[in-house]
Amino acid sequence: MTGVFFETGSLFSGPEPDPAGDAGHPDPPARVGFFTDTSVCIGCKACEVACKEWNAIPEDGLTLTGMSYDNTQGLGASTWRHVAFIEQSAPRQVPAESAAPDGRTHLPLAEEDPQRPAGDVRWLMSSDVCKHCTHAACLDVCPTGSLFRTEYGTVVVQEDICNGCGYCVPACPYGVIEQRKDDGRAFKCTMCYDRLGAGQEPACAKACPTDSIQFGPLDELRERAALRVDQLQEASVPEARLYGHDPEDGVGGDGAFFLLLDEPEVYGLPPDPVVTTRDLPAMWKHAGAAALSVAAGAVASFVLPALLRRKGRR
Ligand code: SF4
Ligand code: SF4
Numbered sequence: 001m002t003g004v005f006f007e008t009g010s011l012f013s014g015p016e017p018d019p020a021g022d023a024g025h026p027d028p029p030a031r032v033g034f035f036t037d038t039s040v041c042i043g044c045k046a047c048e049v050a051c052k053e054w055n056a057i058p059e060d061g062l063t064l065t066g067m068s069y070d071n072t073q074g075l076g077a078s079t080w081r082h083v084a085f086i087e088q089s090a091p092r093q094v095p096a097e098s099a100a101p102d103g104r105t106h107l108p109l110a111e112e113d114p115q116r117p118a119g120d121v122r123w124l125m126s127s128d129v130c131k132h133c134t135h136a137a138c139l140d141v142c143p144t145g146s147l148f149r150t151e152y153g154t155v156v157v158q159e160d161i162c163n164g165c166g167y168c169v170p171a172c173p174y175g176v177i178e179q180r181k182d183d184g185r186a187f188k189c190t191m192c193y194d195r196l197g198a199g200q201e202p203a204c205a206k207a208c209p210t211d212s213i214q215f216g217p218l219d220e221l222r223e224r225a226a227l228r229v230d231q232l233q234e235a236s237v238p239e240a241r242l243y244g245h246d247p248e249d250g251v252g253g254d255g256a257f258f259l260l261l262d263e264p265e266v267y268g269l270p271p272d273p274v275v276t277t278r279d280l281p282a283m284w285k286h287a288g289a290a291a292l293s294v295a296a297g298a299v300a301s302f303v304l305p306a307l308l309r310r311k312g313r314r
Contacts, residue, residue, distance in 0.1 A: 013278040015247040016134045023149035031153030032196065033255040034205065034213060035221040036127055037228060038267075039240065041212040043083055043125035048072065050207035051081040054192060074268070075128055077178040080189040081204050084267055086124040126267050127204070127213060130155070130176045130189040131244055132255030135275040138168035138177050138188075146186070153218070154191040154255060162186050173251065173273040191255075218255060225259055237261065243269060250274030 020028035164184030192202035244254035
């Protein structure tokens, strides 16, 4: 870490153009990330399965929740990708025709069915994952260095260094990271750090049959995502919006961002996440000022009178 963060706050909040460089990686490669376009997710869960298989993650329950066709419920120590199934009583507004952005396969969307009764159910499906935040509070609070910033700008937890203190769990503004119940160590998505080192894309992106999960340099993904939103809005899907793409947001932008078709809360995402360590520099400053005041008070109350009494006796 550089020593400038007390003056600028740039390592705890706000835009951060080079997280890998500021973490000490000399001449890092372009920052990479995920763009998850939920408008083309079909809920096949190939991403969940590929993640489990590649990373050898243990099975953690296959029972249906009773609330939907979701059988994994949420992200956790043994679920690093989670496909949410959201059922809504709303008519589908699906355009009959739309062009694909440059370089992408045209995916014909379903025709609207005039026979379908108003108020019919629609499904929103979204593959959630660790956001690999620009300002990652999980990493900031980790006392062992188990969580670290890689040269690709991603956030990885090393299971052999984690001591199970659990500080990272409440620090994450998205509720992503979790301790495994049997040994207390924390686990989450590593964006397949081992595959990146071998020049391969993460297993979930490789397995996704619809390109709902796209992997690549973050700047390119942001451009592609903006084009996709324009395309959907022009094709009568005004509710299409991006989430987590903005470097000016409360976490400095996410390394894994999303195209959503409804409010973030509908998908179980916080509408306005803020890095939980944002106010630490101000808190330390206030704590330092308070400690100085106490010390000055003690000097004024005890030391000075004692010195004056001593002088008076001479
Ligand atoms: S989403 Fe949570 S676990 Fe993932 S990098 Fe951000 S703070 Fe850490
Ligand atoms: S693999 Fe792709 S289409 Fe299938 S559930 Fe995951 S994100 Fe959706």
